[in-house]
Amino acid sequence: MTKIKHHAYLFDATRCIDCRxxxxxxxxxxxxxxDKTRIWxxxxxxxxxxxxxxxxxxxxxxxxCEHPDCMSACPVGAYxxxxxxxxxxxxxxxxxxxxxxxxCPFGVPHFDYDKGIIEGAFIDKCTFCPQRIDVGEEPACxxxxxxxxxxxxxxxxxxxxxxxRIAAHPERYIQHxxxxxxxxxxxxxxxxxVPFKDLGLPELPETPINEVSEKVMEMTIPFALSWGAxxxxxxxxxxxxxxxxxxxxxxxxxxxxx
Amino acid sequence: MKLNLTLPKFxxxxxxxxxxxxxxxIAFVVAFMRYAFGIGAISDLSYSYPWGFWISFDLFTxxxxxxxxxxxxxxxxxxxxKEFQPLxxxxxxxxxxxxxxxVVALLVDLGQPLRIWYMIIYQNHTSVLFEIGICVMSYLTVxxx
Numbered sequence: 437m438t439k440i441k442h443h444a445y446l447f448d449a450t451r452c453i454d455c456r457x458x459x460x461x462x463x464x465x466x467x468x469x470x471d472k473t474r475i476w477x478x479x480x481x482x483x484x485x486x487x488x489x490x491x492x493x494x495x496x497x498x499x500x501c502e503h504p505d506c507m508s509a510c511p512v513g514a515y516x517x518x519x520x521x522x523x524x525x526x527x528x529x530x531x532x533x534x535x536x537x538x539x540c541p542f543g544v545p546h547f548d549y550d551k552g553i554i555e556g557a558f559i560d561k562c563t564f565c566p567q568r569i570d571v572g573e574e575p576a577c578x579x580x581x582x583x584x585x586x587x588x589x590x591x592x593x594x595x596x597x598x599x600x601r602i603a604a605h606p607e608r609y610i611q612h613x614x615x616x617x618x619x620x621x622x623x624x625x626x627x628x629x630v631p632f633k634d635l636g637l638p639e640l641p642e643t644p645i646n647e648v649s650e651k652v653m654e655m656t657i658p659f660a661l662s663w664g665a666x667x668x669x670x671x672x673x674x675x676x677x678x679x680x681x682x683x684x685x686x687x688x689x690x691x692x693x694x
Numbered sequence: 695m696k697l698n699l700t701l702p703k704f705x706x707x708x709x710x711x712x713x714x715x716x717x718x719x720i721a722f723v724v725a726f727m728r729y730a731f732g733i734g735a736i737s738d739l740s741y742s743y744p745w746g747f748w749i750s751f752d753l754f755t756x757x758x759x760x761x762x763x764x765x766x767x768x769x770x771x772x773x774x775x776k777e778f779q780p781l782x783x784x785x786x787x788x789x790x791x792x793x794x795x796x797v798v799a800l801l802v803d804l805g806q807p808l809r810i811w812y813m814i815i816y817q818n819h820t821s822v823l824f825e826i827g828i829c830v831m832s833y834l835t836v837x838x839x
Binding site: 535 | 739742768806819821825826
């Protein structure tokens with residue numbers, strides 16, 4: 437068992453046969469219902485014109501970003517990023533505000549819309565199977581994939597493998613590894629023969645969105661303090677003006693009403 | 695003998711309060727359904743649209759109602775225009791009710807309404823929503839005073 441520094445997935449869309457065994461495996465491993473599975477498969481159907489037909493399928497689950505937007509957005513800090521890759525969600529802290537669902541550019545977190553106050557409505561998302569990877573096994577979806585469309589390993593090695601595979605078959609693949617730099621890099625790497633946009637993956641800049649928002653957030657406390665200072669100054673100025681004009685009699689009246 | 699059909703004074707209510715009471719009754723039923731069967735039972739929120747109409751309506755209406763109270767307080771206490779003094783108390787009360795409306799809407803909207811105070815103990819300073827939560831809490835405190 438080799439010690440993995442940075443867990444990652446590699447998904448090869450050309451190898452996926454749309455069997456959905458990964459969904460079943462995930463559902464069994466993590467004991468969740470099939471209609472709420474943490475992994476889901478989207479098919480493009482048959483595209484192109486005869487005789488150049490092709491199919492595209494895409495397996496989605498949490499991208500385990502290097503700079504997760506959900507973690508940045510959560511007001512109570514229910515998300516955390518493990519140093520070895522996975523982004524983990526802690527239901528003990530969650531207040532159910534669903535802000536992470538808005539923040540995630542991939543639309544990954546799912547919410548229990550059908551649970552009342554007694555059962556408790558929580559967010560659910562891929563956990564990277566910590567119960568398996570911590571003992572050196574592959575995550576359930578990878579272990580079950582019959583065509584090795586999903587692979588698991590060290591992020592650096594998988595990146596190298598992806599680039600090698602693209603270079604070996606340039607006519608088959610698009611010359612890009614999705615997730616290498618998208619949103620600051622993700623732990624779920626994708627190579628494909630159809631445009632990533634068609635697979636439902638958003639086009640994202642290399643700078644994660646949360647870096648922009650966090651810069652703005654840093655300014656709130658200075659802004660609030662300076663605005664308070666401005667209002668205090670205005671208040672003091674008006675008071676001084678009133679005093680000058682009326683000899684201080686008006687100001688006392690206003691003060692007495694507080 | 696002519697029957698005296700007039701109600702005693704305390705039972706006489708106008709049409710408008712009756713309508714409001716009816717609306718309240720419906721709202722209580724809906725709120726009960728939400729707490730018993732989940733948010734999905736009373737709304738059409740989905741994974742793609744996790745925040746719906748009631749966030750935009752309830753919260754923003756409440757906040758907008760309250761802004762008037764803050765402006766009035768600013769006019770009286772900071773700019774010291776004493777002509778507005780009589781309007782101060784009703785407007786601050788309206789603002790307080792507006793923020794109460796925000797919190798009540800949040801209690802319905804949050805998946806874990808009992809944990810609404812968690813924002814005080816688990817703080818995540820990079821979150822925009824955290825700042826909003828702190829604002830709502832501090833404004834409510836200010837208005838209650």
